Every structure is written in C-alpha cells, then in structure tokens.
Amino acid sequence: MQLSYLSEPSVLYNLQYRYSQDMIYTKAGPVLVAVNPFKKVALYGNEYIKAYRNKTMDSPHVYAIADSALREMKSDEVNQSIIISGESGAGKTETAKIAMQYLASLGGGSGIEYEILQTNPILEAFGNAKTLRNDNSSRFGKLIEIHFSTTGRICGAMIQTFLLEKSRVVQCAVGERSYHIFYQLCAGAPTTLREKLNLKKVDEYKYLKQSCCYSIAGVDDAEMFRAVTEAMNIVHISKEDQDNVFAMVSAVLWLGDVSFTIIDNENHVEITVEEAAETVSRLLGCSIEDLNLVLSKRHMKVNNENIVQKLTLTQATDTRDALAKALYASLFEWLVEQINKSLSVGKRRTGRSISILDIYGFESFDKNSFEQFCINYANERLQQHFNRHLFKLEQEEYVEDGIDWAKVEFEDNQDCLNLFEKKPLGLLSLLDEESTFPNATDLTFANKLKQHLDTNSCFRGERGKAFTVRHYAGEVAYDTSGFLEKNRDLLHMDSIQFLAKCKLSIPQTFASKMLAQSDNLESIPYRPSVADSQKLSVAMKFKGQLFQLMQRLESTTPHFIRCIKPNNLQLPAIYGQELVLQQLKCCGVLEVVRISRSGYPTRMTHQKFARRMVFFFLRMLRLKIHLVFRLQFFINSTFCLRCIKLATQSCSSELVRLATLRILGIVLYMVF
Numbered sequence: 036m037q038l039s040y041l042s043e044p045s046v047l048y049n050l051q052y053r054y055s056q057d058m059i060y061t062k063a064g065p066v067l068v069a070v071n072p073f074k075k076v077a078l079y080g081n082e083y084i085k086a087y088r089n090k091t092m093d094s095p096h097v098y099a100i101a102d103s104a105l106r107e108m109k110s111d112e113v114n115q116s117i118i119i120s121g122e123s124g125a126g127k128t129e130t131a132k133i134a135m136q137y138l139a140s141l142g143g144g145s146g147i148e149y150e151i152l153q154t155n156p157i158l159e160a161f162g163n164a165k166t167l168r169n170d171n172s173s174r175f176g177k178l179i180e181i182h183f184s185t186t187g188r189i190c191g192a193m194i195q196t197f198l199l200e201k202s203r204v205v206q207c208a209v210g211e212r213s214y215h216i217f218y219q220l221c222a223g224a225p226t227t228l229r230e231k232l233n234l235k236k237v238d239e240y241k242y243l244k245q246s247c248c249y250s251i252a253g254v255d256d257a258e259m260f261r262a263v264t265e266a267m268n269i270v271h272i273s274k275e276d277q278d279n280v281f282a283m284v285s286a287v288l289w290l291g292d293v294s295f296t297i298i299d300n301e302n303h304v305e306i307t308v309e310e311a312a313e314t315v316s317r318l319l320g321c322s323i324e325d326l327n328l329v330l331s332k333r334h335m336k337v338n339n340e341n342i343v344q345k346l347t348l349t350q351a352t353d354t355r356d357a358l359a360k361a362l363y364a365s366l367f368e369w370l371v372e373q374i375n376k377s378l379s380v381g382k383r384r385t386g387r388s389i390s391i392l393d394i395y396g397f398e399s400f401d402k403n404s405f406e407q408f409c410i411n412y413a414n415e416r417l418q419q420h421f422n423r424h425l426f427k428l429e430q431e432e433y434v435e436d437g438i439d440w441a442k443v444e445f446e447d448n449q450d451c452l453n454l455f456e457k458k459p460l461g462l463l464s465l466l467d468e469e470s471t472f473p474n475a476t477d478l479t480f481a482n483k484l485k486q487h488l489d490t491n492s493c494f495r496g497e498r499g500k501a502f503t504v505r506h507y508a509g510e511v512a513y514d515t516s517g518f519l520e521k522n523r524d525l526l527h528m529d530s531i532q533f534l535a536k537c538k539l540s541i542p543q544t545f546a547s548k549m550l551a552q553s554d555n556l557e558s559i560p561y562r563p564s565v566a567d568s569q570k571l572s573v574a575m576k577f578k579g580q581l582f583q584l585m586q587r588l589e590s591t592t593p594h595f596i597r598c599i600k601p602n603n604l605q606l607p608a609i610y611g612q613e614l615v616l617q618q619l620k621c622c623g624v625l626e627v628v629r630i631s632r633s634g635y636p637t638r639m640t641h642q643k644f645a646r647r648m649v650f651f652f653l654r655m656l657r658l659k660i661h662l663v664f665r666l667q668f669f670i671n672s673t674f675c676l677r678c679i680k681l682a683t684q685s686c687s688s689e690l691v692r693l694a695t696l697r698i699l700g701i702v703l704y705m706v707f
C-alpha cells in the first residue's frame with residue numbers, strides 16, 4: 036500500500052491495519068518500522084530468505100534491509116550498518132538476530148556464520164535479564180561487525196559491547212531477575228558440576244532472593260543452560276574455561292551470602308567463617324584470611340604513611356558488593372574477548388563489513404537513575420546520527436545542488452547534546468568534577484547542576500536531589516541518588532591485588548586487565564584525585580565509547596530500523612494507538628515520511644551511477660546485437676527462400692542446392 040496523502044492518522048491507520056494482518060513491517064520512507072507481534076509470525080525461514088534473495092518478494096522486511104545492505108556493500112564497496120532502535124521490549128534484539136540469520140544464510144559457507152549466530156545465546160545468558168518491561172531485556176549495548184571476504188562470504192566478526200548494567204548483580208527490583216545465567220546454572224548444571232560449585236536453589240541466594248522472582252513463563256532455565264554450554268562449545272570455549280566461567284558465576288552468588296560479625300562498639304567487622312566464605316575462597320582459589328582482609332580492612336596512605344583502616348558493616352558490605360559487580364563485569368568482558376578470538380577475521384579479510392547495532396532504547400520510568408542517564412545520553416547521540424543522515428545532510432545537499440527546496444523543519448537535538456557534553460559546564464563534566472571531591476554527595480552534585488545550568492532550556496532543576504532533562508523523546512526526571520558512587524565505580528586497589536593473588540588463573544586475568552587499565556590512565560590528563568580511584572569514570576568511559584561508535588557508524592551507509600512496542604503487556608493482538616504514536620513521534624518516523632516524500636530519496640555519485648549502469652548498457656548492447664543478427668537472419672532467409680522458389684519454378688536443382696546450403700550456413704552461424 037502506498038500512501039499518497041500523509042498524515043498522522045493515515046500512517047497510524049495503515050500501521051494498525053497491517054499489524055492486524057500480521058504484516059508487522061512497514062516502510063516509512065527509508066526507515067523500516069517493525070511492530071512487535073509478541074507471537075510467532077510466518078514471515079521467516081528459508082522460503083522467505085530465498086524469495087528476498089531472488090527478489091520474488093519485495094514487501095517491507097528485515098530481510099529486505101539486510102539484502103540491500105549486502106548488495107550495496109558489494110556494489111558500492113562501502114561498509115554498511117543496520118541501526119536498530121526502539122524502547123525496551125520493542126524487539127531490537129529479535130530484529131538483530133533476524134538480520135544476522137539472513138546475512139548468515141546468504142554469506143555463509145565457511146561455517147563461521149553458524150558460530151556468529153551461536154554468540155546470541157551466550158551473550159543473552161550473561162547480559163540479559165527479566166525486567167518489568169521485557170522478559171529477555173538486554174542490559175548492555177551491542178555492535179556486531181560482520182566481515183566479508185572478496186567473494187562476498189562471511190569470514191569473521193567482531194563484537195563490541197557497551198555499559199553492562201552491573202548494579203543488577205547485587206540489586207534487583209521486585210518482579211525482575213538478575214542475569215539469566217545465575218538461574219540457568221542453578222537449574223541445569225549436571226550433578227558433578229553442581230557438587231563442585233556447591234550450588235543451591237535460586238531462592239536460597241541473597242542476591243537472587245531480594246526480587247522474589249525466580250522463573251519466566253514459558254522458559255525452561257535448565258534447557259537454556261544446555262543451549263548455552265552447546266553454544267560455548269561451538270565458539271571454542273574449552274571445557275576447562277567453561278568450568279572456570281561457571282565457578283566465577285557461583286562465586287558471585289556465594290559472595291552475596293558472605294556475612295559479617297561486628298567485633299567492637301565502633302561497628303567494625305570481620306567476615307563470618309561459614310559455608311559462604313569457605314565456598315568463595317575455594318572457588319576463587321584464595322585463603323579465608325585473604326578474603327577476610329579484603330572485605331574487612333583497607334590500606335590507605337595518609338601523609339605519606341601507610342595505615343590500615345578497619346571497615347564498618349556498611350563499608351564492608353559495599354566492598355563485598357563492589358567485588359561481586361567487578362567480578363561479574365570482568366567475566367562478561369572476558370567472555371566477549373574469547374568470542375572475538377574465536378570469530379576473528381582470517382587472512383582473506385577485505386575490510387568490507389556490515390555492522391548491526393542493537394543498543395538500549397530511550398528509557399523513562401517513575402524513578403530514573405544513573406543507568407537511565409547514560410542510556411538516554413546514548414540515545415541522544417544516536418538520534419543525532421539519525422537526524423544527520425535523514426534530515427540535515429539530505430537538506431544541506433539539496434541546497435548545495437541548487438535544488439528549489441522548501442526546508443522541512445525537524446526536531447534538532449543539538450541543544451540537548453550540548454547540555455550533556457559541553458566543557459566545563461555540561462552534565463558529564465560537572466558529574467566528573469563532583470565525583471573527584473571526596474566530600475561531595477549526590478545532593479551537592481544536584482545543587483551544582485542547578486547553579487550552573489538553570490538557564491539552559493533543556494534543563495530544569497527540581498526540589499532536593501532531582502533534575503529534569505528535556506530529551507528529544509520527552510522530559511525525564513532524574514534522581515541523583517547513587518550518581519557519584521556509580522560514576523566513580525571504585526574498586527579499591529586492595530580488591531584488585533586480592534584477585535591478582537588468587538590461585539585460579541581467571542581472577543588473575545581480571546586483575547591484570549584492571550591494573551593495565553589504571554596504568555593507561557597515567558597518560559590521560561583527567562585523573563580523579565580521590566586516593567583510590569584507579570579508573571576513568573564510568574560516564575567518561577561511556578562517552579569515549581560512544582564517540583568511537585559514532586565515528587565507525589559515520590563511515591558506513593546506514594540502514595535504519597525502528598522497532599515499536601504496540602503494548603506494555605507483552606501480549607499479541609493488542610495495539611495501543613497512543614503508545615505507538617508516541618514512539619513514532621519520539622524516533623522521528625513521522626518527520627522521515629514527510630521529508631522523504633517531498634525530497635529525492637535516491638541519490639548517487641556519477642561514478643557510482645556509471646558503475647551500476649555499465650551492466651545495464653552491456654545488456655542493452657547485447658540485446659541490440661542480437662536483434663541485428665535476427666534481422667539479418669530474417670532478410671537472408673527470405674532471400675534464400677525466394678531463390679529456392681525461383682529455382683524450383685525454373686527447375687534448377689543447382690540453384691536449390693545452393694540456396695539450401697546458404698540457409699544451413701546461416702542457421703549454423705546463428706547457433707554457434
């Protein structure tokens with residue numbers, strides 16, 4: 036269906052009508068809109084892949100987007116990107132997997148494509164969790180770069196991840212779950228592994244108990260565990276490494292159960308030596324004494340003198356949780372590294388690739404914390420990229436080319452990005468500055484923002500510790516509680532040295548990585564002055580990652596997919612018009628439709644045009660030559676037939692023979 040009159044109601048009606056017919060994909064100008072069906076739809080599989088490859092089917096589809104990315108990569112020799120965005124639960128991860136399946140099917144052959152697909156169950160097990168909005172929510176961002184050989188075959192891949200939500204390991208809201216792997220391991224580990232890791236039932240671990248949610252409807256955690264180990268085998272993670280990985284997962288769970296005994300009236304503590312502490316020390320390969328030391332005491336340097344400070348119950352609990360979070364985050368990073376080693380691009384690398392970006396969508400809840408602050412900042416950056424490609428650059432080019440063009444107005448989010456990034460008075464710089472003051476609190480941070488940013492049109496100071504940002508997608512009120520601590524993300528040097536001393540190689544590897552990171556910081560001008568901060572702040576690291584990501588995306592031809600969540604209940608056949616309209620507005624789809632209708636969606640350079648057209652001209656030439664031959668054949672044959680007729684009339688057998696030979700000659704010439 037092609038809409039000739041575009042208005043909000045017509046676009047909405049069209050989407051809803053198509054959704055009711057299970058046509059979940061719709062093209063809005065150059066953007067593919069995917070409405071989550073929340074059920075199996077018969078739109079995928081080999082038959083469909085074949086149909087899109089052979090172009091016998093051309094209705095909007097993720098396959099069609101992946102197909103044009105593949106074709107454009109080959110014909111234009113430019114790297115491509117498929118940028119998938121949308122709210123939590125809108126279907127980004129599923130869409131990314133569907134695109135990967137299509138690429139694997141067309142570019143497969145070496146077997147590496149199967150390995151690439153098998154990274155999904157691993158990353159989902161360690162990086163996804165059940166939230167109130169999505170039973171399988173990715174708690175990290177992911178960019179997968181699929182590399183192709185000169186013959187157009189997949190020859191490797193590289194995965195980059197962004198900002199895993201670490202806090203979920205130790206803290207989880209009621210009704211949500213921590214990372215799937217905790218539940219999968221407890222449900223699916225075979226008896227020997229269960230005994231080796233001293234596994235309990237999920238409802239017996241403190242970290243998992245707090246949210247009172249242990250299972251997901253329709254999901255068999257034990258079965259998922261088998262799928263994860265199978266996937267690990269396929270990406271060449273050795274049996275020994277798998278055992279080490281699961282030992283770390285179990286150690287994190289048991290760490291949450293390590294309790295403390297108060298030893299004096301100043302609330303100082305020591306660890307209680309019981310099952311939890313013993314299991315952690317066994318799983319990490321350390322002594323109980325070392326575990327006690329790292330969790331109950333801290334080495335400090337005061338006036339050039341080394342002193343040992345005893346920790347209070349709150350400090351010791353925080354140190355324990357920081358260690359658990361750091362262990363899990365390091366494990367996740369290590370796993371991604373192992374996967375990348377296994378998928379690394381061989382010698383046949385051509386430098387051509389298709390990247391698929393599946394990154395958390397814009398989030399606005401009743402209470403928004405540091406995580407939402409970072410996620411929404413990332414979405415502002417991505418929206419800027421989207422705007423640049425679909426509005427700014429396009430219109431600028433029309434003006435440059437002297438095309439008579441009425442400018443289409445669009446929501447530019449540059450002001451909001453400036454609010455985040457400006458130095459020295461942007462949100463990120465102010466957060467970092469405050470994070471370096473030992474006596475700063477979340478309240479002093481909130482006051483600082485109000486003092487410096489109250490005149491900014493994208494900012495509004497609120498009462499107490501809160502502030503509001505006017506994002507492109509709407510206003511979000513942030514509560515600064517925990518901002519400084521999460522941004523500093525301190526892991527005391529004592530904890531790093533503790534991991535380095537462990538007998539098992541995997542915690543040692545984590546420690547060397549952490550130490551290397553802190554060494555690298557020597558060369559960075561920004562260095563927190565807090566005595567123990569060894570690392571770049573979380574927000575600054577994330578900002579750096581985002582800049583790199585944007586640079587990478589800028590060098591590709593982008594293909595945009597906007598995923599839409601039709602209802603908040605995760606149920607099929609429910610279509611909330613208001614909810615859909617709000618998402619379409621937020622992600623700029625309605626403006627895209629407007630601009631692409633009134634603009635010139637197909638543009639190419641003369642060289643690209645010539646390269647593409649040369650095949651067409653050759654075909655035309657071949658056709659012309661063919662027609663000339665046919666005409667010649669026709670004229671010659673008519674001439675010969677006339678000769679035969681004349682010869683038979685004049686009864687000259689010699690003439691008949693000559694004419695017949697001539698016809699035969701022509702036929703042979705045409706055939707060969």
Ligand SMILES: Nc1ncnc2c1ncn2[C@@H]1O[C@H](COP(=O)(O)OP(=O)(O)OP(=O)(O)O)[C@@H](O)[C@H]1O
Nearest residue numbers: 073074122123124125126127128129169171172173
């Ligand atoms: N094309 C599809 N066909 C069938 N079901 C789908 C499809 N896309 C999404 N779903 C359903 O919606 C759920 C949520 O999708 P998905 O996990 O991809 O969302 P997301 O946008 O990646 O969310 P988050 O940002 O929280 O990770 C899936 O678990 C699946 O049940």
